[in-house]
């Protein structure tokens with residue numbers, strides 16, 4: 250049991266738990282504090298400084314994402330000084346990346362540009378030509394790192410370390426040269442990287458992005474998201490197919506935001522990147538049944554289901570229900586597996602039902 254106390258944020262007296270941050274307490278009260286380098290799954294880094302708020306009795310503003318509340322603390326998140334800081338920080342980051350939002354969002358959306366539109370800036374500053382470099386070569390098929398868009402927020406490296414637990418990427422060099430790299434600047438495929446793409450998902454600027462979607466050439470905001478369940482295993486991760494309707498094509502897969510679905514914003518390499526099969530020319534598009542010559546020919550779903558049902562009923566009638574067995578796949582959803590056992594038990598009166606994950 251944690252100790253609780255009161256904190257006052259923007260005049261609202263809120264109950265807070267020991268160890269809670271100002272950001273967490275504010276969010277519970279639906280007080281919005283913008284963040285760039287924060288993710289609920291990761292330990293705070295206090296790197297971007299956009300979430301600075303005023304605390305009574307403190308001369309310096311403090312990062313809401315990394316400052317713990319203490320009983321009686323009085324916090325102000327909407328003051329001219331707080332506003333000035335947000336606009337200053339946004340201008341600073343924008344000067345260090347692609348300023349034009351349309352160019353910046355050539356694939357992934359940019360939270361940095363979104364916040365700049367919502368909170369304003371201190372004016373457009375002259376872009377700085379950052380000496381930040383990428384790795385000399387990286388022929389991995391999925392992840393593209395573009396150093397000119399990186400704001401060194403370290404979300405990607407913290408995600409890789411704390412969620413994926415492989416620490417394949419790291420902050421490298423110092424000062425304006427700070428960049429994202431790997432040990433000895435090796436390609437990702439020559440590191441512990443599992444190509445989960447989580448670093449792409451957390452990146453607030455599109456500096457980490459999907460190679461294939463980038464090559465497709467349509468920004469994510471012009472794609473339609475279709476929520477579905479991943480069919481690679483039985484965990485049931487939710488994912489969003491990003492569909493280009495004009496070409497009727499799935500361009501990429503993204504994870505729903507963390508905290509909203511069972512996979513908490515995470516995906517594995519298969520869920521995020523192995524989607525070529527959707528448009529593969531070998532993929533069955535319609536049911537096939539055998540004709541009298543034993544050749545597979547296209548059929549309607551009604552014809553195919555009729556054929557299956559005739560076959561199963563024929564075996565059950567001639568040899569009894571226990572001559573049948575039903576096997577389903579861990580690639581199906583829990584609901585589909587439930588229906589399979591229901592079909593076996595209630596429809597055909599047999600307990601001969603199995604699923605490959607049970608072996």
Ligand code: SF4
Pocket residue numbers: 392405408409413415416417418437441442443444445446447448449
């Ligand atoms: S793809 Fe996953 S494992 Fe590889 S660097 Fe990014 S977060 Fe780390």
Ligand code: SF4
Pocket residue numbers: 398399400401402403404405406429448451452453454455456457
């Ligand atoms: S690549 Fe993206 S997530 Fe990683 S440090 Fe740069 S801006 Fe942040």
Ligand code: FES
Pocket residue numbers: 283284285286287294295296297298299300301312313314315
């Ligand atoms: S969100 Fe708090 S310092 Fe970046």
